Amino acid sequence: MREKLIYILIFGVLLYSCDFTSADEYYNQAFEYEEKGDLKKAIELLDKSIEKQSDFRPALLNRGYYKTELGNLDGGIMDYKKILEFDSDNTLALYNIGTNYQELEKPKKAIEYFTKALNTSGALTSFANSNGGTLGLRTNLDFDKLDNDNDFEIHKCKIQFSRGVNYFFTKKYDLAIIDFENSIKANYNKAESHFFLGGIYLEKAELNKACENFTLSADLGDLDAKEKIKVHCNE
Structure with missing residues (x-):
């Protein structure tokens, strides 16, 4: 009887310790x-x-x-980065790493990971649609319940905009211009893209282009761009 009781107790402990x-x-x-x-x-x-x-x-x-x-x-x-250990081309993981490095004020590291993200198949080719939005060209479909490849895709224009911001911070203005212009073509963050372009052309001492971009940004509702126009473009 005692042996049976011990067995029951041991079995109960094992069952309780199991995580199903x-x-x-x-x-x-x-x-x-x-x-x-x-x-x-x-x-x-x-x-x-x-x-x-x-x-x-x-x-x-x-x-x-x-x-x-x-x-x-x-x-x-x-x-x-743990995701990258077994899924090295995971677009969203690479993009998020870049975003975190941007927040940590490490723009060179941010650029490195945004560039890696752009070179993955999950970076969707982006273009503006007729309704003023942004569409992405999807080349693969995966309908697993939770771990779905499509959930890790990102529009290229979003990555390009983020990289452009970091190119701006590192004063790589010509590269930043390319990224912001691609963002504008895809109708993504147009007001902010024009604002950054205005800032770049100010740095390059090209006042006409700076004011042109600040005006486009202001027309899209950017209040900071309106202030820039007052300071630099009303002479």
């Missing part, structure tokens, strides 16, 4: 906490999801994002 919750379930639970604004709890659940499945891209991506939102930019970069 799947990586997908932990991921979904984390998303629920994100919606409640409790990112720390969401991260705890994603830790468990990743323990179950170390190559679960959505869990790594979201954990990196939550860490970034909580101010842990380096921690976010580490999670995005």
Whole structure:
């Protein structure tokens, strides 16, 4: 009887210690906490999801994002780079790393990762549609429930705009011009792109082009551009 009781107790402990919750379930639970604004709890659940499945891209991506939102930019970069260990051409992970480096005021590193992102198949060719929006040309389709390749795609114009900002910060003005002009062609962040172009042409002492771009930016509602016009373009 005593041996039977010990067996039952051991079995009960083993059963209690077993975690039958799947990586997908932990991921979904984390998303629920994100919606409640409790990112720390969401991260705890994603830790468990990743323990179950170390190559679960959505869990790594979201954990990196939550860490970034909580101010842990380096921690976010580490999670995005974990994705690159087994998915080296993941466009969104590369883009997010670039964004974090931009926030860390490391524009050269940001440019490096934005450029890598642009050279992936998940960087969608972008163009303006007839309704004034931006479309991306998708070349592959993947309809897995959670870990879906399409979820890691980004419009090229978005990446180009971000890279252009960092080219601007590093005073690589001619390269920045190319990126901002591509962003404008795709109808992405046109007001900001024209504003940056205005700033670039001011630096290049090309006042007519500067004022032309500040005017285009102001017409699209950029208040800072209106101030630039008052200072530089009303003589």
